[in-house]
Amino acid sequence: MMEEQDFENLSLSQPLLSQSSFIELWDNIKLIPLISQLMNDQALAERFDENLFELPPEVPSRDGVTPPASTVPVTSDYPGEYGFQLRFQKSGTAKSVTSTFSEQLNKLYCQLAKTSPVEVLVSKELPADAVIRATAVYKKTEHVAEVVRRCPHHQNEDAAEHRSHLIRVEGSQRAQYFEDTHTKRQSVTVPYEPPQLGSEMTTILLSFMCNSSCMGGMNRRPILTILTLETPEGLVLGRRCFEVRVCACPGRDRKTEEANSDKMQNGTKQTKKRKSAPTPDTTSVKKSKSASSAEEEDKEVFVLHVHGRENYEMLKKINDGLKLLTKESKTKTKVSVKQEFALPSSGKKLLQRGERSDSD
Numbered sequence: 001m002m003e004e005q006d007f008e009n010l011s012l013s014q015p016l017l018s019q020s021s022f023i024e025l026w027d028n029i030k031l032i033p034l035i036s037q038l039m040n041d042q043a044l045a046e047r048f049d050e051n052l053f054e055l056p057p058e059v060p061s062r063d064g065v066t067p068p069a070s071t072v073p074v075t076s077d078y079p080g081e082y083g084f085q086l087r088f089q090k091s092g093t094a095k096s097v098t099s100t101f102s103e104q105l106n107k108l109y110c111q112l113a114k115t116s117p118v119e120v121l122v123s124k125e126l127p128a129d130a131v132i133r134a135t136a137v138y139k140k141t142e143h144v145a146e147v148v149r150r151c152p153h154h155q156n157e158d159a160a161e162h163r164s165h166l167i168r169v170e171g172s173q174r175a176q177y178f179e180d181t182h183t184k185r186q187s188v189t190v191p192y193e194p195p196q197l198g199s200e201m202t203t204i205l206l207s208f209m210c211n212s213s214c215m216g217g218m219n220r221r222p223i224l225t226i227l228t229l230e231t232p233e234g235l236v237l238g239r240r241c242f243e244v245r246v247c248a249c250p251g252r253d254r255k256t257e258e259a260n261s262d263k264m265q266n267g268t269k270q271t272k273k274r275k276s277a278p279t280p281d282t283t284s285v286k287k288s289k290s291a292s293s294a295e296e297e298d299k300e301v302f303v304l305h306v307h308g309r310e311n312y313e314m315l316k317k318i319n320d321g322l323k324l325l326t327k328e329s330k331t332k333t334k335v336s337v338k339q340e341f342a343l344p345s346s347g348k349k350l351l352q353r354g355e356r357s358d359s360d
Contacts, residue, residue, distance in 0.1 A: 071183055072144055073137050075224055075241045083123030084229045084238025087201065088116075093251040100250050104258055107243040108225070109250030112211050115170050118227070119201040122238075126192055129232045132204060134167045135187040139222040139243060147184050150210040151217030158209070162188075166217075167225065170205040192229070208246045218246075 079085060088101035088108065098114040101107070110116045120132060136148040148166050149155075155163050162168070162177035165186050169175040175190045193202050206225075210217045222243060229238040247253050306312045 073135060073185070073226055074239065075137065075226060076239070077241060078236075078239040080229070080236075080238035082126060082229065082237055083121070084240060085121040086227060086240045086242070087119040087121060089119075093255040095249060095251050097251045100254050101242075102254050102258060105243070105254075105261060107245060107254070107257070109245050109247060109254045110208060111248065111250060112246055113207055113209055115205045115207055117203050118206055119203050120192070120227075120229075121201045122229070125194070126229070126237070127231055130192040130237065131189045131230050131232065132192055133187050133189045133228045133230055134169070134206060135185060135226045135228070136166050136244075137185075137224050137226060139224050143221050147186065148223055149186070149217065151214035153216070154210050154214065166208060166210055166223075168207045168209055170207050172205075189230075208244060210246065211248075212244075212246045 089099075091097045091100045093100060099108070099110040099116040102109070108116060138144050138146055138148060149164055150158075150166055165177050165188060167186075167188055169188050169190045172190050175188055177186070177188050179186050190204055195202050212218050212223070213220050222245070224241055225244050227240045228236050230236055245253060304315070306315055
C-alpha cells in the first residue's frame with residue numbers, strides 16, 4: 001500500500017512530458033551512440049598510418065629480364081682485358097662420340113640433348129658476380145634477323161618452363177633463362193666460378209635441344225653460338241663465337257666436312273697448276289694410234305648388257321655372223337697373198353724345172 005502511494009505521489013508531483021519534449025529526448029538518446037562512434041573514429045584516425053596501403057617502390061629484378069640487346073648481335077671474337085678464351089675437349093671423329101669440335105672449321109658437332117663441355121679461361125681475376133651468357137643466332141645474313149627457337153615437336157615433348165630455348169645449361173641450379181623484350185632473342189646465363197685449386201679453367205656444360213635439320217626450327221640453317229662474359233649490369237667483358245651443328249653422328253659429319261674443306265682448298269691450287277701446264281701434243285697421240293696394229297684392236301673385248309632373252313639371242317646371232325665374216329676375210333687375205341707371190345705377171349708362162357724360156 002505504501003509503495004503504491006509513493007508511486008502515485010511521485011507521478012503526481014512530476015509533470016508529464018509533452019509531445020515536443022519527448023521528441024527532443026528521443027533525438028538526444030539517438031545521438032549518444034553517434035557521438036561515441038565519432039570519438040572512436042577520431043582516436044583511430046590519430047593512430048592510423050596513411051602509408052599502410054602504399055605499395056613499396058619496385059626493385060628491378062634480373063629474373064626473366066635482360067639488358068637491351070642490339071638487333072643484329074656481334075659475332076666477332078673479343079678477348080677483352082681479361083683474355084677471355086674457350087677450349088674444347090679433343091674427342092676425335094669416332095662414330096661413338098657425342099660431341100666433337102673442329103679447330104679447322106671452328107665448329108662444334110654434337111648430338112641432340114647431349115652435354116658438350118666448354119672450358120672457359122681468363123688471364124686475371126674477374127669482377128664479383130660475373131656471368132657467362134650463351135645466345136644462338138643464325139649464321140647467314142638472310143636469316144640473322146630471325147630468332148633461333150626449338151621446333152614445335154620438341155617443345156611439346158618438354159615439360160620445362162624454358163622449353164622454347166635451344167641452348168640449355170646443365171649441372172647448375174643457378175642458370176637463368178631470358179628473353180629480350182625488344183628483339184625476342186633468348187639466352188641463358190650461369191655465374192662464372194673461379195677455377196678450382198690446381199686448375200686454370202672453368203667448365204660449363206651446354207646442351208642443344210633441337211637437331212639442325214628439324215622442320216619448324218633451324219630447318220638446316222647453320223647457327224652460331226655466342227658466349228659473352230658480362231658483369232651483373234650487362235656490361236660485356238669478352239666475347240667468343242663458334243658454329244654449331246646438332247646431328248645424329250657428330251664424328252662422321254665432322255670428318256666429311258673437313259675433307260670437303262680440304263678438297264676445296266686443294267682444288268683451287270690444282271686449277272692454277274693446270275692453267276700453267278702446257279697442252280699435250282696431238283700429233284704424237286695420232287701417231288701412237290696409227291702405230292697400233294689391227295690385231296690388237298681386234299683383241300679388245302666389250303661387254304654389252306642386254307635386257308630380254310629374245311634381244312640377247314638376236315644379238316648373239318649377229319655377233320656369231322660377224323665372227324664368221326672376219327674369219328672368212330682373214331682366210332681370203334691369206335690366199336690372195338700366196339697367189340700374188342706364186343703367179344707370174346700377166347702374159348708370161350710359168351717356167352718349170354729344166355725348161356728354157358722362148359727368149360733363150
